[in-house]
Amino acid sequence: MNDVGGKLDEAIEAPVRLHVEPYVSKAYAREEKDKLWSKVWQLACREEEIPNPGDYYTYDILDQSFIVLRAEDGGIVAHHNVCRHRGKRLTSGTGHVSHLHCGYHGWQWNLRGENIRVLNKEHWCGGLDKVDLSLASVKVGRWGGYVYINLDPDCEPLEEFLAPVIDVIGPLDLGGMRYKWRKWLRYPANWKVVTEAFIEGYHAPATHPQTAKFGTGVTAGSAEGIHAKMWAVGVEGGGIGTGIGATSTHKPKDLPFLGIQQAAETVWANYSETLLEAARLTAQALPESATPAEVGADLMRRAHAIDAARGVEWPEVAPEHMARVGINWHVFPNQVILPNLTFALGFRVRPDGFDPNSCITEIYALERYPDGLEPKTEWVESPDITSKEQWPLLLRQDFRQMHEIQQGMVSGSIEYMYPNPLQEAGVVNFQRNLADYMGCCAPEVL
Ligand code: FES
Ligand SMILES: [Fe+2]
Structure with missing residues (x-):
C-alpha cells in the first residue's frame, strides 16, 4: 500500500471554503507581485536550456524580466x-x-554583469566612476535540472524551501532527464486555476x-510543507505507469501494458517506449495468476534491462521510496511535476501580466536518454x-x-468554492500557504 494510503482518516482535511477573490481580483493580481513573486523561489528555466557559457534564457514574470545566464565557470547567474x-531590455x-x-x-557588460563599455564615457568627466554600473543580480538556486531565482536577497536557501520535494523526488534524478517535447499557450484563466487543475x-x-x-481510482492530496503531493488510494507501486490499479477488472499481468499504452496515446507522456515494450513482454510472459507485486517486479526487471542495453542508467531507488513519490507534486507556487524513474511530465503556469483572467501555461515531457541522444526540442x-x-x-x-471555471468565478454569482477535503487537499494547501504570503483570503473552515 501507499505509505499514506493506510492513514486515510488523517489525510482528510477539515472541510473549508475558498474565496474567489484570489482568482478574479485585479487588485489581488497586482499585490501578488510584491507579496508573492518578489519573495518566493520561482522556476526560471531548465539547465539544458543554457548548457554552455554565454547561453542565456530570458525569464519574464509580470512586468519584470531577468537574464538567466551560464557563466564562464559553468555556474548560473x-x-x-x-x-x-x-x-x-538587453x-x-x-x-x-x-x-x-x-x-x-x-x-556592454560581461557575463558576471560588470559593465565593460560606456560609449564616450569621457563625457561624464569621471562622474560615472562613482556609480556601480553592474547589472542588478538576483539569487539563483539549482535542483533537479531546474534553475530557480528569488528576488528577495534575504530569502531562505532553495534547499530549505524545496526540502520535502528534494527528499522525495531528489533520488529520481530529474537532472539526468532531458526534454522530450515542450509546448506552451496563453490560456484564459487565472494561473492558479490552471495550476490547481493539475494537482x-x-x-x-x-x-x-x-x-x-x-486507472488508479480515488486519489488524495496531502501537504508536504508548503508543497503538496497527490497519490492514489489503495494502489501498489508508485507513479503513473507502474501502479497496478485496484479498481480495474483486467488481469494484473495485462494492466501495465494497457495503462502505459493509454498514457502514450492520450497524454504523450508518463511513459517511455522502453516501459511500453517491457509491459508488452510482461503481459505475454506471465501467467494469468500473477499477482500485482509479481507483475510489477517483472515489468521493472525487463524495463531496467532494455534501458541498460541502450545505455540508459536508472537511478537506484527502493520500491518503498517509489511508494512515497505518489503520482504528482505541486511545487509552490506554480510548478507541477509528475515524476518517475525514467520520465516525467511537468507544468509551469505564470500570470499573464496583471490580468487575473489570463495565464501562460507551459507543459513538457522529460525522459532519460542515452548520453547525447536526446531529441532537439524547442x-x-x-x-x-x-x-x-x-x-x-x-x-x-x-x-x-478550466476557462469555464474562470468565467463562473468572474460572473459574481459565487463567492466561495468548496474543495473536496481529501481529493482536492492539495488545492487547499496551496491556498492556505498562498494566504500566508498574501495576508488574506485563507481557507475558512466550514
Ligand atoms: S538604454 Fe542601454 S545603452 Fe542606452
Ligand atoms: Fe485533468
Whole structure:
C-alpha cells in the first residue's frame, strides 16, 4: 500500500471554503507581485536550456524580466534584464552571447554583469566612476535540472524551501532527464486555476473518463510543507505507469501494458517506449495468476534491462521510496511535476501580466536518454486547445474545463468554492500557504 494510503482518516482535511477573490481580483493580481513573486523561489528555466557559457534564457514574470545566464565557470547567474543607462531590455528569448550588449546606445557588460563599455564615457568627466554600473543580480538556486531565482536577497536557501520535494523526488534524478517535447499557450484563466487543475485528481472521473478504465481510482492530496503531493488510494507501486490499479477488472499481468499504452496515446507522456515494450513482454510472459507485486517486479526487471542495453542508467531507488513519490507534486507556487524513474511530465503556469483572467501555461515531457541522444526540442506555441495535433486528449479535456471555471468565478454569482477535503487537499494547501504570503483570503473552515 501507499505509505499514506493506510492513514486515510488523517489525510482528510477539515472541510473549508475558498474565496474567489484570489482568482478574479485585479487588485489581488497586482499585490501578488510584491507579496508573492518578489519573495518566493520561482522556476526560471531548465539547465539544458543554457548548457554552455554565454547561453542565456530570458525569464519574464509580470512586468519584470531577468537574464538567466551560464557563466564562464559553468555556474548560473541571473541579472535584471534592464540596461543601467536608461533601462532598455538587453535580451529576449534565448540565445548565446560573449557579453551583454544594449542595442540602444551600445553599453556592454560581461557575463558576471560588470559593465565593460560606456560609449564616450569621457563625457561624464569621471562622474560615472562613482556609480556601480553592474547589472542588478538576483539569487539563483539549482535542483533537479531546474534553475530557480528569488528576488528577495534575504530569502531562505532553495534547499530549505524545496526540502520535502528534494527528499522525495531528489533520488529520481530529474537532472539526468532531458526534454522530450515542450509546448506552451496563453490560456484564459487565472494561473492558479490552471495550476490547481493539475494537482487534484477529483476531476478525473468526470473530465477524463478514460482514466477509470485502467486507472488508479480515488486519489488524495496531502501537504508536504508548503508543497503538496497527490497519490492514489489503495494502489501498489508508485507513479503513473507502474501502479497496478485496484479498481480495474483486467488481469494484473495485462494492466501495465494497457495503462502505459493509454498514457502514450492520450497524454504523450508518463511513459517511455522502453516501459511500453517491457509491459508488452510482461503481459505475454506471465501467467494469468500473477499477482500485482509479481507483475510489477517483472515489468521493472525487463524495463531496467532494455534501458541498460541502450545505455540508459536508472537511478537506484527502493520500491518503498517509489511508494512515497505518489503520482504528482505541486511545487509552490506554480510548478507541477509528475515524476518517475525514467520520465516525467511537468507544468509551469505564470500570470499573464496583471490580468487575473489570463495565464501562460507551459507543459513538457522529460525522459532519460542515452548520453547525447536526446531529441532537439524547442518551446512550441500551441494555441488551439481543440487541436488533436497540438495537444493530447487528456490536456484537451482539461483545457475544455478550466476557462469555464474562470468565467463562473468572474460572473459574481459565487463567492466561495468548496474543495473536496481529501481529493482536492492539495488545492487547499496551496491556498492556505498562498494566504500566508498574501495576508488574506485563507481557507475558512466550514
Ligand atoms: S538604454 Fe542601454 S545603452 Fe542606452
Ligand atoms: Fe485533468
